[in-house]
Amino acid sequence: MRQRLQAIFYFYQSIGLVTGFISLALWVIAQLPLREDFQRFLPLYLILKAITDFLLWRYLRKHNQVRLFFYTNMGISEIRLYMLAFLLDLAAFFTFFGIIKFLLSI
Amino acid sequence: MKTHLLEADSMWLEYNGRKILQSTYIKMQTGMVTGLLGRNGTGKSSLLRMIFGTLRGQNQSVRFNREYIERPYLQTGLIRYLPQSPFVPKNLKLNELCEMYHVQFESMVRYFPELEEYKQNRISKLSGGNSRLVETLLILLSPVQFVLLDEPFTHVSPLMVEKLSTVIREQKECKGILLSDHAYRHVLDLSDDVYMIVPVGRSVLLKNPEQDIKSMGYTS
Numbered sequence: 001m002r003q004r005l006q007a008i009f010y011f012y013q014s015i016g017l018v019t020g021f022i023s024l025a026l027w028v029i030a031q032l033p034l035r036e037d038f039q040r041f042l043p044l045y046l047i048l049k050a051i052t053d054f055l056l057w058r059y060l061r062k063h064n065q066v067r068l069f070f071y072t073n074m075g076i077s078e079i080r081l082y083m084l085a086f087l088l089d090l091a092a093f094f095t096f097f098g099i100i101k102f103l104l105s106i
Numbered sequence: 107m108k109t110h111l112l113e114a115d116s117m118w119l120e121y122n123g124r125k126i127l128q129s130t131y132i133k134m135q136t137g138m139v140t141g142l143l144g145r146n147g148t149g150k151s152s153l154l155r156m157i158f159g160t161l162r163g164q165n166q167s168v169r170f171n172r173e174y175i176e177r178p179y180l181q182t183g184l185i186r187y188l189p190q191s192p193f194v195p196k197n198l199k200l201n202e203l204c205e206m207y208h209v210q211f212e213s214m215v216r217y218f219p220e221l222e223e224y225k226q227n228r229i230s231k232l233s234g235g236n237s238r239l240v241e242t243l244l245i246l247l248s249p250v251q252f253v254l255l256d257e258p259f260t261h262v263s264p265l266m267v268e269k270l271s272t273v274i275r276e277q278k279e280c281k282g283i284l285l286s287d288h289a290y291r292h293v294l295d296l297s298d299d300v301y302m303i304v305p306v307g308r309s310v311l312l313k314n315p316e317q318d319i320k321s322m323g324y325t326s
Contacts, residue, residue, distance in 0.1 A: 006206060014197075066191045067195070068193075069189050070194055072158070073187060073248075078160075
């Protein structure tokens with residue numbers, strides 16, 4: 001189990017820079033919402049993240065499919081790998097958002 | 107030791123109406139090496155991926171000890187697959203890789219002492235041949251009952267091929283190995299049973315492999 005989680009974290013690291021940049025770009029484009037406006041931003045953010053992560057998945061599937069065997073050999077299906085990476089991606093953004101909000105409140 | 111059986115039956119694969127595999131059957135058994143030969147483009151790699159469970163065809167039935175399993179790779183400790191192309195992330199260190207795959211680094215070094223110095227090295231630091239060797243060992247030494255090897259001798263020096271053959275012979279004592287490679291001489295030497303994929307996508311169990319591959323036009 002620990003090895004599988006390690007592998008999923010490793011996979012997220014390999015795409016995290018790109019997906020993190022997308023999150024940040026969406027937040028900046030929405031004019032850095034922090035309080036009530038964040039509630040309005042959230043649904044749109046989730047939809048756009050789902051779309052961009054899906055497109056990234058399609059791209060990696062097309063150009064780097066053989067790399068997935070590293071994970072399937074560990075019993076991690078492609079769907080599970082991308083779903084967990086997506087959740088990690090969201091968690092990373094909300095952590096970042098929480099830190100920014102905390103810093104601004106000091 | 108109890109013998110386990112892995113059968114791939116009725117494997118049918120088509121792409122855009124072009125038949126690749128038609129009702130292909132292959133049987134693997136722990137304690138045996140099963141060879142798989144065939145010309146380029148006859149669907150060997152596709153068959154291996156279908157057995158592994160990552161490629162779905164129009165029809166397939168993979169059975170472990172006569173029981174159907176939908177996606178063998180999801181069964182813990184059942185099967186691992188060595189693809190033709192490099193599949194290991196280059197940034198991982200060799201010892202991290204072994205830990206993730208539950209393979210003892212010492213067991214690799216026992217066969218290939220020259221790998222000792224690379225223990226803390228990232229895969230990207232290894233030569234192409236060593237990198238391929240590590241990937242092959244990683245799969246071969248995995249604690250699973252069956253391994254599927256797609257061209258394990260590619261990019262590997264003749265001396266290493268000899269050593270790898272020793273690993274395969276020793277590992278078959280505790281697992282079933284499906285071996286597909288164009289180095290047919292090695293495949294024939296190592297295999298207990300040999301299947302040939304013939305046009306269009308049918309498997310034939312060879313009774314006299316040396317003669318049969320000649321008569322089927324695989325060798326001259």
